[in-house]
Amino acid sequence: MKFFSRIIMFTAVNNMFVTPEYTGIEECSSETMESVWNQTRQTSCQLRHVTINLDASNHTGTVQVIPSQTVVKRCGGSCLSPSHSCYPTSSTMVSVEAMIISTSWNEGEWSTLCQTFRVREDTACACGCTVRPEDCTVHQYYQPQACKCICKNWKLRNSCVSQDKYWDTESCTCLCKNWRSCSTGYLFDGQNSCTCVPTFVVASPSIVVVVAVALFSALGLLTLLILSRKSGNANLSRRETLARVLTEEEI
Incomplete structure (x- = not known):
């Protein structure tokens, strides 16, 4: 049974593609199959x-x-x-x-x-x-039939697609489809809200911890300096008082 379908065949002329031509598709004859296999050997x-x-x-x-x-x-x-x-x-x-x-x-x-x-x-x-198994991340498993790494969390992928977001198969993360620039003091939240949010909102937990530790360290150092200065002033006052007493006794 012969049937027809559109097959795009491009002809290159001066590195420019011309209008595609359409040819028919039919059952393969033994001669055609032999010709195809000969071409396959040439292009192997x-x-x-x-x-x-x-x-x-x-x-x-x-x-x-x-x-x-x-x-x-x-x-x-x-x-x-x-x-x-x-x-x-x-x-x-x-x-x-x-x-x-x-x-x-x-x-x-x-x-x-x-x-x-x-x-x-x-x-x-x-x-x-x-692509080898060692090329996969901890969030992926290796599929030898397809020669590629597949994300493990398929439920997260389905949830991402249902929200009309983009699923990144390389990092196995859900991202916003459309990104845009934000004004000063704002960053684009490309994973959750898909909007511009204040910079401190999208700061990673590690950065927040580092900033908190730095602030507490600075506060502790300032407290030690104040206590040290007060202690030094107290010692100086006692020395001055003792000197006055000794002077009065000598008189």
Whole structure:
């Protein structure tokens, strides 16, 4: 049975996308399946020659690098499992000789220098999960079939969505969808009220504790200074009184 559906096929012309074309979908014949599998082998994960730019931006006054690019082998292509990615299992660093044409703007002189670039070249590839179990946080668990970390607290996620908020799958936190800037003395509460609140309201408990400890420490130090000054004044008064008594006795 033949049926038709819209399939978008983009044709690139001068790096611009033209109007998509639509083709029909039909049951696969044995010849078509064989052709598709041949294409799959051509696009499978394997070493491919790619062009890499030679970056000399760290060299002051660089005008041109000759050659500006080099060709190395890098892993690329598709994997049969949609959740897998093509990645290198082994690689090495190769040396690429190049000339750097630079100039000194103060003197206007041009000079040619030679530099060796170190570029990574892959030697073996494989299909697999690029996200590992160790990449998950304490709030996540690893799902090997999907090759990703999943948030544990699904109830909190459902509650977040029901409030028309945004659930961040990386931090497993509920955030406001629309953020905005606030006036001086106010901060945007991006997790609870989704409004601008006074700065002290959104201060974290640790900051509050630190401020409280600092205030109590300062108050205690001030009290010790006052007591010490009073004690010193009392001792001075007693010494002066004793001196007057001794003077009167001598007279």
